[in-house]
Amino acid sequence: MSKIIIVGAGAIGNAAAYYLAKTGVQVTVLEKSPYIGNGGSSRNGGGVRQSGRHPAELPLVMYGVKNIWPSLSDELGMDIEYYREGNLRLGKTEQHLEILRGLVKNAQAGGLDMRMVDSAEARELCPYLSGEVIGASWCPTDGHANPLLVTLAYYSAARRLGVTFVSGAQVTALRKLRGRVTAVVTADGTVYEADGVIVAAGYDSRKLLGSVGLDVPMNPVVLETLVTEESPPLFYQMLGTAMADFYGHQSTHGSFVFGGTHGLEPYADGSRTVGSSISASSTCRGIIGFFPVLKELKILRTWAGVIDDCADHIPVIGNPAETPGLTVGCGFSGHGFGLSPVAGLLLSQLALGQETALPLDKFRCDRFKAKV
Ligand SMILES: Cc1cc2nc3c(=O)[nH]c(=O)nc-3n(C[C@H](O)[C@H](O)[C@H](O)COP(=O)(O)OP(=O)(O)OC[C@H]3O[C@@H](n4cnc5c(N)ncnc54)[C@H](O)[C@@H]3O)c2cc1C
Numbered sequence: 001m002s003k004i005i006i007v008g009a010g011a012i013g014n015a016a017a018y019y020l021a022k023t024g025v026q027v028t029v030l031e032k033s034p035y036i037g038n039g040g041s042s043r044n045g046g047g048v049r050q051s052g053r054h055p056a057e058l059p060l061v062m063y064g065v066k067n068i069w070p071s072l073s074d075e076l077g078m079d080i081e082y083y084r085e086g087n088l089r090l091g092k093t094e095q096h097l098e099i100l101r102g103l104v105k106n107a108q109a110g111g112l113d114m115r116m117v118d119s120a121e122a123r124e125l126c127p128y129l130s131g132e133v134i135g136a137s138w139c140p141t142d143g144h145a146n147p148l149l150v151t152l153a154y155y156s157a158a159r160r161l162g163v164t165f166v167s168g169a170q171v172t173a174l175r176k177l178r179g180r181v182t183a184v185v186t187a188d189g190t191v192y193e194a195d196g197v198i199v200a201a202g203y204d205s206r207k208l209l210g211s212v213g214l215d216v217p218m219n220p221v222v223l224e225t226l227v228t229e230e231s232p233p234l235f236y237q238m239l240g241t242a243m244a245d246f247y248g249h250q251s252t253h254g255s256f257v258f259g260g261t262h263g264l265e266p267y268a269d270g271s272r273t274v275g276s277s278i279s280a281s282s283t284c285r286g287i288i289g290f291f292p293v294l295k296e297l298k299i300l301r302t303w304a305g306v307i308d309d310c311a312d313h314i315p316v317i318g319n320p321a322e323t324p325g326l327t328v329g330c331g332f333s334g335h336g337f338g339l340s341p342v343a344g345l346l347l348s349q350l351a352l353g354q355e356t357a358l359p360l361d362k363f364r365c366d367r368f369k370a371k372v
Pocket of ligand 1: 201329
């Protein structure tokens with residue numbers, strides 16, 4: 001394989017482009033937006049989390065946290081503001097602690113260093129917790145990074161290695177030539193040809209894959225995030241709750257970035273939820289309940305992004321058997337940022353027909369086919 005097209009310039013497409021270019025492959029990345037990284041990759045909460053992962057995803061994210069994230073700033077030549085300061089998932093009731101114990105049990109079964117801490121130890125780790133917190137789960141190797149910088153750093157490093165990025169290029173269909181997916185067509189009718197194609201276009205991947213007869217059952221789901229004004233440094237752990245109703249961290253320059261699911265409203269047809277005028281204030285009320293110290297901080301900005309929520313909430317990462325030449329990376333279901341370096345690496349290996357760094361059987365596209 002000497003030429004590969006990647007559809008989608010998010011963190012995952014850009015990472016795949018970088019790892020491919022490192023092997024000397026000629027790469028063209030096509031991005032529908034006028035901006036690089038205008039999807040979930042620049043809108044997410046920055047969590048690089050192993051705790052609370054689906055057991056299938058755990059080995060992937062653990063590989064990334066062990067082998068890629070710690071040296072990524074050096075490798076890409078840009079400070080991506082990665083902190084490996086741990087993740088506290090907080091509980092206020094016995095029911096919360098029961099949920100957290102279940103997460104700890106699953107994580108330990110997968111070999112992750114994670115345990116329960118009582119309220120005193122939780123406060124030693126993060127002295128700013130509300131008195132209502134009665135316990136937490138603790139994963140010392142979780143962390144966070146700046147998603148804008150990660151996406152930009154992969155893009156910049158890929159460009160230095162000669163990758164071509166074409167923005168404003170919306171791919172409308174994949175094309176098979178002589179039985180292999182080796183071309184794509186963009187909205188203006190341009191045909192791009194290569195030796196193989198990687199689709200890493202988030203939720204839009206579903207429509208593109210449909211053009212060659214594949215279906216990945218995904219739904220678009222809106223998530224909201226907010227950023228506060230700067231505050232003096234308080235703590236650098238990633239924070240979450242047993243009910244997963246909010247999560248967040250303090251960034252390098254002092255702002256807190258929080259995501260949450262409070263105050264979302266049903267879409268008109270009831271099929272999904274969308275942000276509403278009360279989402280941010282509802283999330284903030286929830287956060288202040290855990291961190292009263294933050295109650296005077298002003299919110300600077302809120303934004304929303306769409307996730308590609310797969311039917312079984314884990315991604316598709318693979319080469320579908322019926323479409324040689326095609327590599328698929330989508331369905332990251334709202335947790336693809338923490339996976340982005342390892343997902344990019346694995347997609348590059350798949351596209352080159354190499355043995356992958358980790359087994360990918362659980363992420364095959366054909367897991368959704370009817371069993372006969
Ligand atoms: C609000 C929010 C908070 C989140 N928080 C976290 C978190 O804390 N931790 C975590 O791990 N994950 C989080 N996520 C999920 C994470 O952002 C995504 O899983 C990840 O960014 C997926 O990367 P990607 O490159 O696959 O997708 P994207 O970043 O969405 O990139 C896909 C790209 O493809 C382009 N594209 C689409 N269709 C076409 C087409 N037809 N032709 C050409 N280009 C196309 C899009 O414009 C886009 O740039 C969050 C997501 C959101 C929205």
